[in-house]
Amino acid sequence: MPVISRIDLRGLALTTAELRRAIPRATLDVEAATGAVEPILADVRGRGAAALRDLAERFDGVRPVHVRVPAAELAAALEGLDPTLRAALELAAGRVRQGHTAQLPTATTTEVAPGAQVRQRWVPVRRVGLYVPGGLALYPSSVVMNVVAAQVAGVEGLAVASPPQKDNGGLPDATVLAACALLGVEEVYAVGGAQAVGMFAYGAVGSEEADGGAGAELCVPVDIITGPGNIYVTAAKRAVRGIVGIDSEAGTTEIAILADSGADPDHVAADLISQAEHDPNAASVLVTDSLGLADAVETRLVERAEATRHSDRVRAALGGPQSAIVLVDDVEQGLAVVDAYAAEHLEIQTADAAAIAERVRSAGAIFVGAYSPVSLGDYVAGSNHILPTGGCAHFSSGLGVMSFMKSVQVIEYTREALAAVTEPLVALANAEGLPAHGEAAQARL
Template sequence: MISRIDLRGRTLSTAELRRAIPRAELDVEAATGTVEPIIVAVRERGAVELRDFAERFDGVRPEYLRVPRAAIEAALAELDPELRAALELSAERVRAGHEAQLPKERTVLLAPGAEVRQRWIPVRRVGLYVPGGLALYPSSVVMNVVAAQVAGVEGLAVASPPQKDNEGLPDPTVLAACALLGVEEVYAVGGAQAIAMFAYGAVGENDADGGAGAELCAPVDVITGPGNIYVAAAKRAVRGVVGIDAEAGPTEIAILADATANADHVAADLISQAEHDPNAASVLVTDSESLVEAVEERLLERVAATKHSQRVRIALGGPQSAIVLVDDLEQGLAVVNAYAAEHLEIQTENAATVAERVRSAGAIFVGAYSPVSLGDYVAGSNHVLPTGGCAHFSSGLGVMSFMKSVQVIEYDEAALAAVTAPLVALSVSEDLPAHGEAAQARLR
């Protein structure tokens, strides 16, 4: 069901380790040719094209592209009380976790009258994408919206694909989550066309859109949220027009475990990630052959019993999933640091100490009672995380995804005079004498 990769007795460089553990291929470039005409069409013709693409890709032509407020409120009123309580708990914990991320403004006094201040300013408006394919993600509404709200963003718009079984509106649980968080601007738009709408804005087609030619959706400053390969390609295409969080690829879990790990826990966690998508990656890294045998046995039983067993079998049997045997924990750490998984579990003796040695992971789940699914919903962390090895250089979604740093420089006359000579020397050395002259012009 799941292949083995044996690295025991081999000394490999970081580059060789990265190649040793394959990932699901995500050829964003190949999808670019498909999404570029979509982006151009939406930019030029707005709502008309958004409806055409919905009919083509989602199988329904929405009457309302912007979801009526009454529909959003009705979705919350009809939400199962137990699910509402779960979403409220998730939002409460995510809010608390993200408030701890807020940066503090700092002022540096470099000399009397010479001050540089670091300001953090939220972007004005964001577009938050919530997918609606194999699975529907009200939890992604919480992760995106709460992070933006804590950052202080004033304008929030959510887009999610129209559903045939909900009269062309997004999934009712997604709408209910929006209502719960106070989001009133929600669009029944999915895929690359949603990214184009957010990046360039869109004009209306009819009275349902506020009138033909009227502004349906204003452009945003930042787009966040996961999606399929076409969403990733569209994000790449509009990067620079707007800020984006990441080009999210298939989801991943890596588990670093030793002989102390519970084989049933490990098997359950590998399966929980594999049920997302046939391309999902589930990787176990261990120095214990007895654990491997026990995990393989538990996988057979659990996969047969789980709801999405066919999807899980494909994911676990794919080249992106494997059990990696290593000589010891030291080699195991080298493997997981080279792999840089979206989600990394540490199920070893002294797990907290081991976790401190991890340099590259989207999020780290420490010990036997911190499964990845905890982070997906109620841990208080964010589940929008870097995939495909991007954790080597990028972070998960958080308040900083919606904020920008601005330096404020304030010198008085004496402070400027004190540094004018070195300023002039540098400007002359770069053959930009007018730079120095601008400072000299201010001196008495």
Template sequence: MIARIDLRGRRLSARELRAVVPRAELDVEAATSAVEPILADVRERGGAALRDYAERFDGVRPEHVRVPAQELERALASLDPALRDALTTSAARVRQGHEAQLPPARTTRIAPGAVVRQRWVPVRRVGLYVPGGLALYPSSVVMNVVAAQVAGVEALAVASPPQKENGGLPDPGVLAACALLGVDEVYAVGGAQAIAMFAYGATGSEDVDGEVLCEPVDVVTGPGNVYVAAAKRAVRGVVGIDAEAGPTEIAILADAGADPDHVAADLVSQAEHDPNAAAVLVTDSPELADAVDDALEARVSATKHSERVRAALGGPQSAVVLVDDLESGLDVVDAYAAEHLEIQTIDAAERAERVHNAGAVFVGPYSPVSLGDYLAGSNHVLPTGGCAHFASGLGVMSFLKSVQVIEYTREALAEVTPALSVLADAEDLPAHGEAARART
């Protein structure tokens, strides 16, 4: 069901490891040519283009691009009480986890009369994308909205694809989660067209030609398919983005002491997202690998989305990687830079501290990735496709800007003016020095 890659006896560089470890195909460049006309069309035609693309891609032409307030209230009122309690608990735990991320303002006295202050300022307005393809994600509403709220963002807008089964409105669970968190600006817009709407704004409604439908935002966040990733890449610079999220992925570093059924359950849990989801087990134990294979057969046959799971586990993006020892295994998972990394080894906590590249690390036998998806208090919007080499998961810092405030007295400026003038002259910018000398 799942391929094996045997790296035992091979000493590979980080570059070679990146090439040999399986990875889901995500050709953002190819998708860019498909989304660029959509971005331009939405920028030009606004709401009319959004309705046209909904009809084309989602099979329904929404009556309202912006979801009416009464529909949000209706969705919340109709929400299953158990699901409402679960979302409330999730939001509380995510809020608590993200409040700990808030950086303090700092004042540094460089010298007498010379002060530099570090302020953290939230962006004014954000656009939060919640996908709606094979699975529907009210939990993604929680992750995006709570992080932005804790950061202090004033204006939040959510977009999620219209659902034919819900009369052209987004998924009722998504609507209910928005209402539960106090978000009243919600759009029935999916895909690249949602990213365009956020980046450029949109005008036009069915009733009043030229009416502002959606104001442009400062930052766009949230996961999506390859077309969403391509659209985010295309508008980067017009707005800030969190990352170009691709198919979900899990890597598990496990030794002979790991429970093969736990490992199999976690591989299946990520594989059920998408046929392109990646599941990678790295182990120094062939016996564990064999036992996981057996456990997978039983679990895949029994799970609800068995066809989808089987496609993901059998795809080129998934494999069991055999290594000589756990040190070599750590090199493999660092090179892979997984969205989700589980450490199921006897020294899991110590080994987790040595991981450089991962979106999130789940330590020990009782910290499955699914915990992070919902209730750990962390965020489940994480970098994929190796982006964890340089990117972080969604958090309050995704919505904050650092502003440096400099305040010197006359005496403090006078003290550094000679050195300032030397540097200015060395760069052939004499007016820089003159600006300081004019004051002293």
């Protein structure tokens, strides 16, 4: 049985809609997970910390003593952090801070006529809830991506949630805690999954002395929830959207690679496996016009899948319906395929890769050429690794400074400027059957 399936699109002239149906996707989608998360969200909304502890025991196998991580535990985690890992986190944070500082918008003032001014202000939200996964893998790097982007945006209140770990006494992973402490985050919760989303959206009251007593305010609701997670975290974020803002639907990871015969098959196989090791539901997709490359990559996938640490997980991901090698007639057709797919991570390993990358319309992040693997973006590229999945890159962007900011328009007219436009204002108001709108302007003149 092949390690990965093939989809042959050669010789087919498909519309965009047909391409979207032809490309591989996971069988479990966000809609299917919604029914599972709704009772969890309702439970957290109704019972607060009591529900959070019960749900941790059910899903994480441990009942936390402290839902909110004590300050002493954060300090101890940073104190015990391996110096090499600390240096790596500091490097990552520094580069992410540089990359995100460049995203800061500038205020503008437009004088549409003498005395008629419209100003554009950019304002950070007051409080955000940042989710850091902690299931099959642990993600201190996601602390960096979430926190630094919010800090650069100027957010005042930052709260992080990450699943409690049995081997860390019901606290989140020690390295995750250390990364929080390193970046100055003081509010951290041992809460994972859909229940963390519910806590951030609705807030939570305490249930035990460790929470400050039953009924005490444990977590204040946030304005925006960001961060990656599994399909259930993504479904929960969709369910609370409108109560709070969310960044995008950053669910189970995916990679697409557009490659031609000049690509190195070992590089391609290594990159497909690097995403497959995240989760059995991770998607790894190669789009190529080279049958020779496809054959060589499949051979290397077998070899690398056997040798890698998480081989069972990798084989499950590569063999699932969400992963495939897609054969196309040429790079032009391949470009249409990857645009229809709208991958979270898209690698371009073709001749003229930079020019091809400029033509891509839908992708969370694009990695150009042989020396820009996705793993670079996961850690130290200076970009953000929290990206839209499941086709959401057609309409969503990756996490950035703008995820935490909102624009406010400020309008200021003089009496003379108002007088100059009152007649057309009244005409429009009357045409819409709203004469009081016009009268509000006339009353000032």
